[in-house]
Amino acid sequence: MAELILHHYPQSPFAEKVRLVLGYKQLAWKSVFIPVVMPKPDLVALTGGYRKTPVLQIGCDVYCDTALICDVLEHVQPTPTLYPEGHKGMARVFAQWADTTLFWTAMPYNLQPQGVAAMFAGAPPEAAQAFAGDRAAMSTGMNRIRPADATAAYKSYLRRMASMLEDSPFLMGSAPCIADFSAYHALWFTRHAVGALRAILDATPSVLAWMDRMAAIGHGQAGRMSATEAIAVCAQSMGASTEKASVFQDEHGIALGSQVTVQAESFGSELTEGELVAATRTRYTLRRTDARAGVVHVHFPRVGYVLKKAKPV
Template identity: 50%
Template structure:
């Protein structure tokens, strides 16, 4: 079995930056597969069966979706230094979930105003910007997005909270020790920094700015490039899969034909045969002509499991 960490991402992806910083924190070597920022993403969908969010982690023929799960997988691979220190894991995970949702969407809406778009897409032709906007409009259809004014107010409030939290001189967010909370907050603020004209919003939060520099100082580990076609070939020739099981009493049985779909945005279902289910994770088995038989894993929170509809 090929046990390399194969990371499917693109440089401007904020959630990818979260994981890249975790690679640095844990001093991990990883294979870097650059994927398109917008659809179509045929090589990604070949692995996931439909899920199109970025990033995706591949280990052999196991495919891990969503950074909440990806980071737990990396913790199992390299337990030290810990992302979830025993004495702070509960607080750190609650703060991380807030950052990955409320803080992220405020940072995104604030950054994607005209001055921010000019910075994020500096040097790109207009058709690239147009394609990105069209893709994200479909991706977030049904969401109520913040206005720039609302996002600016929220970001000031959130930065104020964090500045106050760091006021006792701690180096990191939870009891001064690095944890998943730091990386979840950092990737949101990193996204704003991709638009230099907008970073003046941080000028009145010096402790927060110094904290961000400390987190970014972990670097990104040790990446080496890999072609997406090679990644698919690795999936097609790798066995066995990570051990999973369907726990009883959770409403589904092993072998059920199901779909797994995000509940907040990017409602692209991934169909497959259920092979793993717990309160923390759901895993499906699926086959693709190029990727072979893969197991696709999702966190339980933030995803809906449904029985596949049968046609008559």
């Protein structure tokens, strides 16, 4: 199998989720740093439009969204599992809640003026302005919770997590699972990126102890790679390295081979356009061609993404 290449930046909470999963599975991977804000020409050369962080590349296969990335890493290295027997469904449902409701409660709390000041301490004023403008563009049309409401809800969610940790070291038992990795990353951002705002965690010491256990997992065996090298890896690949899709599940009346677009339902809804080459129970795969990257297979999860026929040129 081609090497695992993660396109990310150090401060990204969703990237921290995947970095810890790589560590949990003791995988070797290559790190490609991408810009925090647009433009991201090297990333878009691979994705065709999708610009959120992180993205996983394996040869000429590019995986978008951490829910799908975690499924791929489970396929690459099944043990230790992210989806333990006995509560696979519960773990996945909790993870989806954590990646959406918990995350979009924590971030308005984190990005209050005090938090932004801590994030950009020592940076020129235009850096904070660029970040704010970029994230505002990504969240156009979203109903964003206000900081005061976010604070109250965040405290409640932390107390509920503390209750889950009363009798076990991790959220669903004696070992971490997808629920832990998905719940951890927004709290990690609070603890490490926003200065005085991290005090909200102090009221739930069991959550802090759990965070210490999660952090101790580490990030696996990471090496560096440039974006130019990663694009070259894609261009030199001999074909898709993923398992072949054997089932076509059609919910849209769109045949394989059609030109389609895929975009996120809400945050970061840039379009990726390509030929629909797979539509399984859980994912879409688009084949597209880039001048630098060559033929790329871009994969998206079904949940949280919108598939449409491309508009005729």
